[in-house]
Amino acid sequence: QKEVEQNSGPLSVPEGAIASLNCTYSDRGSQSFFWYRQYSGKSPELIMSIYSNGDKEDGRFTAQLNKASQYVSLLIRDSQPSDSATYLCAVRELTFGTGTRLTIIP
Amino acid sequence: KAGVTQTPRYLIKTRGQQVTLSCSPISGHRSVSWYQQTPGQGLQFLFEYFSETQRNKGNFPGRFSGRQFSNSRSEMNVSTLELGDSALYLCASSLGGTGNQPQHFGDGTRLSIL
Numbered sequence A: 001q002k003e004v005e006q007n008s009g010p011l012s013v014p015e016g017a018i019a020s021l022n023c024t025y026s027d028r029g030s031q032s033f034f035w036y037r038q039y040s041g042k043s044p045e046l047i048m049s050i051y052s053n054g055d056k057e058d059g060r061f062t063a064q065l066n067k068a069s070q071y072v073s074l075l076i077r078d079s080q081p082s083d084s085a086t087y088l089c090a091v092r093e094l095t096f097g098t099g100t101r102l103t104i105i106p
Numbered sequence B: 001k002a003g004v005t006q007t008p009r010y011l012i013k014t015r016g017q018q019v020t021l022s023c024s025p026i027s028g029h030r031s032v033s034w035y036q037q038t039p040g041q042g043l044q045f046l047f048e049y050f051s052e053t054q055r056n057k058g059n060f061p062g063r064f065s066g067r068q069f070s071n072s073r074s075e076m077n078v079s080t081l082e083l084g085d086s087a088l089y090l091c092a093s094s095l096g097g098t099g100n101q102p103q104h105f106g107d108g109t110r111l112s113i114l
Helices: none
Strands: A004-006 A011-014 A019-027 A032-037 A046-048 A054-058 A062-066 A069-074 A085-091 A099-103 B003-007 B010-013 B019-024 B029-036 B042-051 B051-056 B064-068 B072-076 B087-094 B109-113
Touching: A004 A085, A011 A019, A019 A032, A019 A085, A019 A099, A032 A062, A032 A069, A046 A054, A046 A062, A046 A069, A069 A085, A085 B019, B003 B087, B010 B019, B019 B087, B029 B072, B042 B064, B072 B087
Parallel strands: A011 A099, B010 B109
Antiparallel strands: A004 A019, A019 A069, A032 A046, A032 A085, A054 A062, A062 A069, A085 A099, B003 B019, B019 B072, B029 B042, B029 B087, B042 B051, B064 B072, B087 B109
16 A cells, blocks of 8 residues: 555646545544645745644635544645646655646636 | 855766765755756656665666765766756755755756757
8 A cells, every 4th residue: 555645637627616536545643734836846845734633724625634534635725727736645754646637727 | 154065067078978966954954855857857856865874765776876975065977978958057055954854945057958
């Protein structure tokens, strides 16, 4: 079992809709979780950190963490074409999933 | 605040050669990590340095090595280059104290092996 698993996609979402990205992890002792966005040809950039169970909101982005079920998700509300990118989930500092490619359809 | 700086941005080498990549972290960051990214394999962790010591290591052969200097700058060396080493090499820095800090990535070095 991989340490961090993500659906590779591609995930296609109409403009203005909610995009939902999911990530599961295997280490129950993990304390920190991160979402990165990577545009094609660019390096990953941090968009959200979450450390406690529940929801954390930042603008159009909401990260959700459920440690009992070992999953973390990212919701993007009012999706824009500029949100089209690959989204990487990371557990602790160094363990990354393979990423989900998201395409927002105008 | 300046971001993570990687040099060079592009490199072309031939099989059997060796290469050294450089990374300057964000000021105050003591942890530097290196990753290899290829289209098929995603982001693969190479190693992490904290206070000049290798703290974590991924599953790469011994041809891949690194070091960190007292000013937190880091270098990665790959010897006896193979075609499969063609990839984007990313460096990331963090404060690094607890192991629970987010990573900040440089723009990467794109290495092509002919």
